[in-house]
Amino acid sequence: MNIKLLNKLSSSFILGAVSLSSILANENYSNEHFQKAIESYQNRLFQDSYILLQQYTKENKLSSDTTFILARSAYEIGKFSEALNLYKSMLKENPNNNRVKLELAQTYFQLKQYDEAKALYEEVLKEPGLPQNVRKNIEFTLNSLDKKSQKNFIKTTLGFGYGFDSNVDNNSSDNLVYWGNIPLSIEDKKSDHVAEYILALNHTYKLKDDLTVDNRFVGYIQKYNNEYDNDLSLTVFGTGLSYYTQKSKLSLAFDYNYVWLDNSTYLNNYILTPSFDYQIDANLMYKTKLKLIKKDFKQTQYEFRDSTYYELQNSLAFLTQDFGINTFSFTFGTDNKDKGSHYNVDYDFVSLRYENMYPLTKSTILTNGIELYKDIYKENEEFLYGNKRKNDKVIYDLGVIQSINKNLSLGATFRYINNDSNQNIYEYDKYVVKSNIYYSF
Incomplete structure (x- = not known):
């Protein structure tokens, strides 16, 4: 599986949906840990954003958007099981959130739970208003997953x-x-x-x-x-x-x-x-x-x-x-x-x-x-x-x-x-x- 393709799929549909301005408007921006966490995430310093948000959650409750950033940070540093649980909790609150479904599918793939990943990709693919580039990426990913489930290659x-x-x-x-x-x-x-x-x-x-x-x-x-x-x-x-x-x-x-x-x-x-x-x-x-x-x-x-x-x-x-x-x-x-x-x-x-x-x-x-x-x-x-x-x-x-x-x-x-x-x-x-x-x- 092409990891770059998965990241491209996410960035084209998922990350674009996360508005940092909306996060800053709804969180206590005066909190030092939170400020540094957002800055680290913006600069792709995922290890730092993960640690800082973990500290922040000891005293504060995260919004859904900030939970997404924590989950994404956990994913980027290889904490796939933790990212999986965070995405699941988000999807439970909002079952129609396609951006979370795609991130969850990508995390399932990293954990080699290919059937679960395939089911989520197919579910998102049924959406009538899905952007064409995202649709093509999902179809390519599903084709790769089908090949991954094969036992014989000649x-x-x-x-x-x-x-x-x-x-x-x-x-x-x-x-x-x-x-x-x-x-x-x-x-x-x-x-x-x-x-x-x-x-x-x-x-x-x-x-x-x-x-x-x-x-x-x-x-x-x-x-x-x-x-x-x-x-x-x-x-x-x-x-x-x-x-x-x-x-x-x-x-x-x-x-x-x-x-x-x-x-x-x-x-x-x-x-x-x-x-x-x-x-x-x-x-x-x-x-x-x-x-x-x-x-x-x-x-x-x-x-x-x-x-x-x-x-x-x-x-x-x-x-x-x-x-x-x-x-x-x-x-x-x-x-x-x-x-x-x-x-x-x-x-x-x-x-x-x-x-x-x-x-x-x-x-x-x-x-x-x-x-x-x-x-x-x-x-x-x-x-x-x-x-x-x-x-x-x-x-x-x-x-x-x-x-x-x-x-x-x-x-x-x-x-x-x-x-x-x-x-x-x-x-x-x-x-x-x-x-x-x-x-x-």
């Missing part, structure tokens, strides 16, 4: 993309590598067009209001026009638990990936991902995620690559009025061969990434990002270089997505990668451009 996305890869095998720009004094040729770069097909199924089952089971299936196919050896197919089966509080989300997910390369079984991945998201304030969110992957290669010539991968990522995302959503991520980890060690398997890595999402229009989003990535392999490569491989990679992404309607969207992406390595066979640069169409239901 979303399906179909996608198709077509693009161009300038360096399919990530081959070096150099022509030769030397084995001692003997020159060995490096395979030339190959470019090709590539198509991709996507099917994603997401299912969420709500065990409780704050606890869900999240299941997913992803099918992905990548096919090149000419470089068939790089054709790839992937299936993902995943499940997990998510626990929600007012400001945070704690999740534990397990995924099983099955990968085919060139129509042959290539790799199985077993992935465990605990994560934690925390909403620091309305514009700032912190995320941390630990990923553990057990890699199980299925082809005999690749079995030496079996390994266990660990990754820890910390992200800070903040929303700005002028520059959209900005996310900074710091990631580090390691990949370790299961048995023994190998110069081409064991490595440590670190990454720093910045991403931006900027709304060009209400239906068009521009995305861009840059990542600085570094890895250091743990074992010497003795045959050609006699040292440990080190890679410094720069990745730049640019994209745009256009929403056509609630189901259909179009996208285009550009990615450039430049990898600088102390072993020239691994030095390369490339770019990939793609256009995509997505249909969700």
Whole structure:
């Protein structure tokens, strides 16, 4: 439920009905506590207005309007049960007061008493003279409440993309590598067009209001026009638990990936991902995620690559009025061969990434990002270089997505990668451009 929407609903119909001038005319304005309480409420200092009005009520009886201010102050500082009792007493005195009904419905929502909230919203909606903007807000709120009472949520996305890869095998720009004094040729770069097909199924089952089971299936196919050896197919089966509080989300997910390369079984991945998201304030969110992957290669010539991968990522995302959503991520980890060690398997890595999402229009989003990535392999490569491989990679992404309607969207992406390595066979640069169409239901 969008809390901002609820507040907007209240301010458009409720707060406008509270006339501070009428309060001041009917209360003992000479009382110091009362004066300060009203001033605090006007300045949205709800903690102060609540405390002062509580002191004032020890010797004075509140009018209905002042009771409303006390109830609203209690609500704003999270004392929902107290606000509920105050609104109920007001409604008992005046059963036709729609402003109190809406505030009471909003308070019921905060206490997760959704049936009571829904009944009050529907009651107010029957009023013939209800302002149109308030009517629309209530209808939207009721729709959200209906969804909140659902147990199952299913979303399906179909996608198709077509693009161009300038360096399919990530081959070096150099022509030769030397084995001692003997020159060995490096395979030339190959470019090709590539198509991709996507099917994603997401299912969420709500065990409780704050606890869900999240299941997913992803099918992905990548096919090149000419470089068939790089054709790839992937299936993902995943499940997990998510626990929600007012400001945070704690999740534990397990995924099983099955990968085919060139129509042959290539790799199985077993992935465990605990994560934690925390909403620091309305514009700032912190995320941390630990990923553990057990890699199980299925082809005999690749079995030496079996390994266990660990990754820890910390992200800070903040929303700005002028520059959209900005996310900074710091990631580090390691990949370790299961048995023994190998110069081409064991490595440590670190990454720093910045991403931006900027709304060009209400239906068009521009995305861009840059990542600085570094890895250091743990074992010497003795045959050609006699040292440990080190890679410094720069990745730049640019994209745009256009929403056509609630189901259909179009996208285009550009990615450039430049990898600088102390072993020239691994030095390369490339770019990939793609256009995509997505249909969700």
